[in-house]
Amino acid sequence: MSSTAPTEADGHRAPEVSATVCVVGAGPCGAMLALLLVRAGIDVVLLEKNADFLRDFRGDTVQPTTIDVLDQLGIAERFHTLPHRKLAGISLVQNGIGVELADFTGLGLRFPYLAVVPQRDFLHLITAEAARYPGFRLLMRTEATGLLRRDGRAAGVRCRTRNGPLTVRSSLVVAADGRHSVLRRAAGLTPRSLGAPLYVAMFRLSRRATDPDEGLTLRIGQGRTASLTNRTAYWQVSYETGRSGNAPSPGHDVERLRREIGGLVPFLADRTDEIRADTLRLVEVRQDRLRRWHGPGLLFIGDAAHAMSPVGGSGVNLAVQDAVAAANLLAGPLHTCRRTGRPLPRRFLAAVQRRRRLPAVLTQDFHRLLQRVGIPRALRGDQTLARPDGRAARRLLPLLRRLLSRVTGVGLRPEHVRIPLTARPADRQRSRPADDEGTGPSADRCPL
Structure with missing residues (x-):
């Protein structure tokens, strides 16, 4: 990464940081993508608008397939040292009657449980691991305010920090900034709403x-x-x-x-x-999704591309799976881009959407079905989910349980880390992430 100081219109010199990839949003999706890319030797700037990861009522359930990704990265053991509670299933209590809705122990998984972990601890684990690799930079208290463009392509991000404006230039911008994505608005994209909030x-x-x-x-x-x-x-x-x-x-x-x-x-x-x-x-x-997740030099993943319902607690897992797929598909082309001096072809960004769109759509549709039919009928008293009436309903419940177990615990089309570790860890963990614009180690990047 490199730093320069361009002159702004008012004559002041604003700081500038550059990297091959700028990831906006240090939630599970953005943090995981940054880790995977720096392990593959791609320099990354990761931006987070908040001063820390301490925020209540965020997704704290980590699914079995997410734990499996951590295992593939060699950090599952450290993950299990975090304060956590293992849940082998999900239960339903209706009018005092209990029933098991999901059971992860029968899915043949290496980690047959949900782990309830404070999201701040999960994110500290991921970013601390990323900080071991050259070319990684986490900027806290750095809020994206808009996109930089050059020759019709996204060329970086305009930011606001406690010390003033900051420019981050990059060959690829990845928007992982959630369901209220600033970069989505900046790109002029409006997601399709999937019903009332x-x-x-x-x-x-x-x-x-x-x-x-x-x-x-x-x-x-x-x-x-x-x-x-x-x-x-x-x-x-x-x-x-x-x-x-x-x-x-x-x-x-x-x-x-x-x-x-x-x-x-x-x-x-x-x-x-x-x-x-x-x-x-x-x-x-709200549940919504973008029709197109990408533009020249710009990719949307996680809730920025497809905001999920809290039903089933699938949001963190889908976000992590998006990150793994994106890293698998983009690491090689980004290296080629750096070697040849050519911009990243848009077809590789389209490949990420093709890979992850179906799991996102099917999961959203499943959640909509539960919210529109199953739960409302139970609320009206038309159906007792905990003690179904009739032979057909009793036969259907085990099928529903297996489906819920699979969707909640595994997800649709789980991803595996397929990019080799090419960067050598420098064991340079910081006691805390950077919280100003600063400068980082120099690294090559594709032309803008």
Whole structure:
């Protein structure tokens, strides 16, 4: 990577950083892609707008196939030293009746469980491993504000830092900046909406020794639904507060919410006073996807390309699988680009979409089916999922369980790391990531 200082219109000299690839968004998708590329000898700048990875109510479930990717990278053992809880399945409790919705132990997996891990710890693991390799740079508190263009191609990213503007020039820009992607807007792309949003209230309630030993449970009853995740010291609760475009107000009626949670989850009724407006997070969850994930010098992956429903907790796994596929398909062409001095052909970016579009579409459609048919019918009382009536329904439940187990635990078209390790680790882990523009080691890059 190299740094120069171009002159801005006001006469001030703004700092500039360059690399072969600029990845925007240091979530699971962006961080994993950066790690895979630097292992393959591609220099990468990874941008993260926040000052740290400490953010509540993010995807904390790591699926078996994601753990398998970590194993392929040689860091699964370190992953398992992080504070975590293993979940062998997902349960449903409807009107007090329990049933197993998903069981990962019968899928023939090396890691037959979901691991509930704070996302900040997961991201620290990935970025610390990436920092061992030359050519990697993580810039915190660096917010992408727009795209640089040259000769009709994306040529980098304009950023805002605490010290002022920053320019990152790159041959390839990868937007992994989530469902509210800034770069998507900057590129003039609008995703196709897949229905009305779902509004979810997220909060914590303390966990006591007398509580049920549940891991991840969906609770349905009284026309309402909530998911509970056992975080050892507390319960993380996601409670549906509205759908079909009826958005609750930011000051959602806390007293009403306390009553509803106490009725739906009786063993939590004695501590609902812990729900407070200042600790309650109201989230609008939309499913959408781009028709085209790429442009010249620009690629969208993860939620920036296909925003997922929280149903099934598949978002982290799909994001990681996108990253693995992108690295597999792009590492070789990026090396060729650097060797020949030619821009990266767009067909390689199109290949990433061809590889990952079907798993994304099928997973979204499966989630939509559950949200439109299965859960609403159960909420209306038309169907008791926990104790189905009729021979056909009883036969269908095992099939549904196997399907949920496969979609949730494995995903559709799981990816494997296929690019060789070509960079030599320098064992240069930083005590903390860079949080200003700074400069990094020099590296070659393709022409812009």
